[in-house]
Amino acid sequence: MSHATYEIKDRVALITFQNPPVNGMSYALRKSLVVFVDQAEADSGVDAIVITGSARAFSGGADVTEFGTPKVLQQPILRVVIEVLENVTKPVVAAIDGVCLGGGLELALGAHYRVAAAHAQIGLPEVKLGLLPGAGGTQRLPRVVGLEKALHMITTGQIIKAKALADTALLDKVVETDVVDAAIAFAKEVVAQNLPLKRVRDIEISPEGAREILDAAREKLENGKKGQIAPLKCLDAVQASVFMSFDEGLKYERELFLQLMSSPESAAMRHIFSAERAATKIPDVPADTLLRKVEKVGVIGAGTMGGGISMNFLNVGIPVVLLEQKQEALDRGVATIRRNYENTMKKGRITAEQVEERMALLSTTLSYDDFADVDLAIEAVFENMDVKKAVFSELDRVMKKGAILASNTSTLDLNVIAGFTSRPEDVIGLHFFSPANVMKLLEIVRGEKTAKDVLATSIALGKKIGKKPVVSGVCDGFIGNRMLYAYRDAADNAMLAGASPSQIDKALENFGFAMGPYRVADLAGLDIGWAVRKRRAEANPEAYVPVVADRICEAGRFGQKTGAGWYKYEAGNRTPIVDPVVENIVREFREARGITPREVSDQEIVNRCVYALVNEGAKILEEGIALRASDIDVVYLNGYGFPAHRGGPMHYAQQVGLFNVVRAIKRFAAASEAEARFWQVSPLLEKHAESNEPLK
Numbered sequence: 001m002s003h004a005t006y007e008i009k010d011r012v013a014l015i016t017f018q019n020p021p022v023n024g025m026s027y028a029l030r031k032s033l034v035v036f037v038d039q040a041e042a043d044s045g046v047d048a049i050v051i052t053g054s055a056r057a058f059s060g061g062a063d064v065t066e067f068g069t070p071k072v073l074q075q076p077i078l079r080v081v082i083e084v085l086e087n088v089t090k091p092v093v094a095a096i097d098g099v100c101l102g103g104g105l106e107l108a109l110g111a112h113y114r115v116a117a118a119h120a121q122i123g124l125p126e127v128k129l130g131l132l133p134g135a136g137g138t139q140r141l142p143r144v145v146g147l148e149k150a151l152h153m154i155t156t157g158q159i160i161k162a163k164a165l166a167d168t169a170l171l172d173k174v175v176e177t178d179v180v181d182a183a184i185a186f187a188k189e190v191v192a193q194n195l196p197l198k199r200v201r202d203i204e205i206s207p208e209g210a211r212e213i214l215d216a217a218r219e220k221l222e223n224g225k226k227g228q229i230a231p232l233k234c235l236d237a238v239q240a241s242v243f244m245s246f247d248e249g250l251k252y253e254r255e256l257f258l259q260l261m262s263s264p265e266s267a268a269m270r271h272i273f274s275a276e277r278a279a280t281k282i283p284d285v286p287a288d289t290l291l292r293k294v295e296k297v298g299v300i301g302a303g304t305m306g307g308g309i310s311m312n313f314l315n316v317g318i319p320v321v322l323l324e325q326k327q328e329a330l331d332r333g334v335a336t337i338r339r340n341y342e343n344t345m346k347k348g349r350i351t352a353e354q355v356e357e358r359m360a361l362l363s364t365t366l367s368y369d370d371f372a373d374v375d376l377a378i379e380a381v382f383e384n385m386d387v388k389k390a391v392f393s394e395l396d397r398v399m400k401k402g403a404i405l406a407s408n409t410s411t412l413d414l415n416v417i418a419g420f421t422s423r424p425e426d427v428i429g430l431h432f433f434s435p436a437n438v439m440k441l442l443e444i445v446r447g448e449k450t451a452k453d454v455l456a457t458s459i460a461l462g463k464k465i466g467k468k469p470v471v472s473g474v475c476d477g478f479i480g481n482r483m484l485y486a487y488r489d490a491a492d493n494a495m496l497a498g499a500s501p502s503q504i505d506k507a508l509e510n511f512g513f514a515m516g517p518y519r520v521a522d523l524a525g526l527d528i529g530w531a532v533r534k535r536r537a538e539a540n541p542e543a544y545v546p547v548v549a550d551r552i553c554e555a556g557r558f559g560q561k562t563g564a565g566w567y568k569y570e571a572g573n574r575t576p577i578v579d580p581v582v583e584n585i586v587r588e589f590r591e592a593r594g595i596t597p598r599e600v601s602d603q604e605i606v607n608r609c610v611y612a613l614v615n616e617g618a619k620i621l622e623e624g625i626a627l628r629a630s631d632i633d634v635v636y637l638n639g640y641g642f643p644a645h646r647g648g649p650m651h652y653a654q655q656v657g658l659f660n661v662v663r664a665i666k667r668f669a670a671a672s673e674a675e676a677r678f679w680q681v682s683p684l685l686e687k688h689a690e691s692n693e694p695l696k
């Protein structure tokens with residue numbers, strides 16, 4: 001099987017990669033490349049060689065579908081292909097369009113010249129898969145873009161438009177016209193002028209100032225990505241480009257690459273890469289389902305959530321009409337959106353022109369009648385069924401046939417909401433996470449009657465606005481919040497057993513969570529949860545179980561906004577300070593229940609909290625609320641700060657061993673009646689622990 005084609009155009013051999021969708025550097029492609037390059041070199045009718053991909057992708061890098069298979073290490077490996085390219089006696093020009101990433105860029109760096117389309121996207125994103133560029137990228141990139149830029153690109157995986165790299169030695173020419181034609185013309189020029197065959201490996205790197213740059217980068221990385229090894233290995237490899245010979249550096253890079261390839265971190269990050277893509281495929285929804293068109297969106301509610309939701313669409317050029325009950329609320333909402341854009345502009349991420357373009361796509365209204373021409377309406381109003389009823393009745397009245405009616409509810413029953421309309425098949429849940437313009441997760445809630453094309457359209461739209469969509473069935477809290485409740489309860493149980501809130505936060509932060517649960521609670525505010533608990537207690541006094549958070553709230557401590565919550569805060573400062581008042585509240589709470597505190601290790605805290613996620617996740621899977629275990633990982637990683645290098649709770653459980661997880665849960669359950677009530681093992685989890693079959 002060949003993954004490339006060969007033709008001769010005007011004495012230039014054109015080798016075109018043919019491995020859709022993104023020309024991953026498969027074994028077949030690598031082999032075809034070497035065969036065709038040899039053919040071109042031997043042909044006296046050929047003066048030069050151009051290698052190219054498609055408009056979508058020069059190459060997305062190593063073929064990730066070959067990871068974990070023997071093919072990935074089968075010769076010729078990419079490093080050898082690059083060596084072949086570099087040593088050809090005729091000029092080799094890479095014609096770059098679309099994405100040129102990872103191994104794709106490493107290959108292009110083996111060519112003698114590179115011509116790119118201005119919009120081509122260039123980068124070495126291996127670190128995002130827990131890897132480093134293992135085919136010379138760490139040695140060649142610094143030679144063409146300089147140490148500092150290369151370090152940043154390689155340790156963060158940043159992708160840069162070709163236009164922005166036009167003044168570096170990475171690109172010889174950047175064009176707005178057809179890149180293959182331009183590369184062929186360029187190759188002919190090289191031949192006509194008898195220009196030298198430039199090899200990136202021959203470029204000297206000056207060690208001057210390198211130490212300072214490397215030390216600063218190391219310090220930043222050590223304080224940044226907690227627990228991740230790949231970024232630091234990337235740095236080690238780049239450092240070798242300065243202080244070792246090219247060949248020694250290449251050998252060292254290979255050593256580090258192989259270490260990372262077999263690391264649990266890379267396994268976890270590669271798992272998430274496939275999981276995020278799998279989550280967008282729904283077994284009973286055909287891939288070729290005709291999508292509904294969404295060219296205008298209506299958003300109801302101009303608060304933080306509605307404003308954030310609107311920004312997602314404005315960002316990709318979709319006009320939004322924002323609806324509120326009062327003009328002042330609209331004015332406030334619009335001002336907040338503008339301020340957010342202006343802050344982004346101040347950080348240099350968008351231009352003033354883009355701010356105005358986006359704001360020009362935003363209109364406002366006080367009347368539902370202005371929703372007559374929108375293709376999708378999303379409500380982000382108060383979480384109350386009566387309010388939702390009023391909103392959806394109005395939407396049903398005004399919206400055109402075929403439009404999609406979406407709710408951003410995080411707790412309410414979507415089937416009931418759909419029942420407020422005469423078209424439940426057009427109703428879906430689009431659950432954004434706050435801040436909605438930033439957070440990547442989008443839970444798409446499929447109601448009993450949601451039409452397949454509404455689901456497919458919502459997934460496609462989610463991808464278009466840069467979200468990670470995951471489909472959830474209807475249940476209280478859907479996938480993410482339902483798991484969050486279990487996680488928080490597990491943290492509270494650890495606290496009752498003897499751990500302090502700050503010990504719990506630290507243990508989970510050391511595990512890799514961005515923030516522990518009590519710091520998150522202080523940031524989000526404790527009053528909303530308290531109000532919900534009070535309402536539930538009034539409605540059903542027998543089921544009410546007091547929690548420490550009630551006592552914290554009774555003391556008027558609602559988190560950062562009141563200067564005190566689980567921690568205290570100095571005015572204008574967000575650094576949490578351990579507060580003896582809280583320690584007293586916790587102590588009294590334990591005493592009232594006759595609990596004698598004991599030493600709880602950090603490991604036990606992590607096990608309790610993470611296994612609570614796993615157990616609830618397994619129940620969610622068992623009930624069919626989530627379609628796959630990996631969907632749960634995507635939710636928890638993108639919505640709740642689960643450490644990426646651990647691959648999500650379900651993947652992590654698999655790594656620990658399901659048998660070990662179930663054993664630990666049973667030991668927690670044996671501690672008391674209350675613990676036994678909480679730790680009811682999911683039968684599905686138990687079955688898989690027994691059979692040793694992975695949860696899928």
Ligand SMILES: C/C=C/C(=O)SCCNC(=O)CCNC(=O)[C@H](O)C(C)(C)COP(=O)(O)OP(=O)(O)OC[C@H]1O[C@@H](n2cnc3c(N)ncnc32)[C@H](O)[C@@H]1OP(=O)(O)O
Pocket residue numbers: 021022023024025060061062063064065078099101102103104125126129131132133134135277278
């Ligand atoms: C020694 C060398 C090591 C390496 O080179 S390691 C690999 C380095 N490369 C990367 O890390 C790039 C990974 N891929 C991406 O970042 C993105 O993807 C792209 C930017 C290439 C494309 O993004 P978008 O246009 O949003 O599409 P999409 O849904 O992410 O991907 C479309 C389809 O392309 C498959 N795919 C993506 N990259 C690769 C690859 N490198 N090898 C094989 N397939 C790939 C996906 O899985 C998916 O497939 P489906 O349509 O079936 O879901």
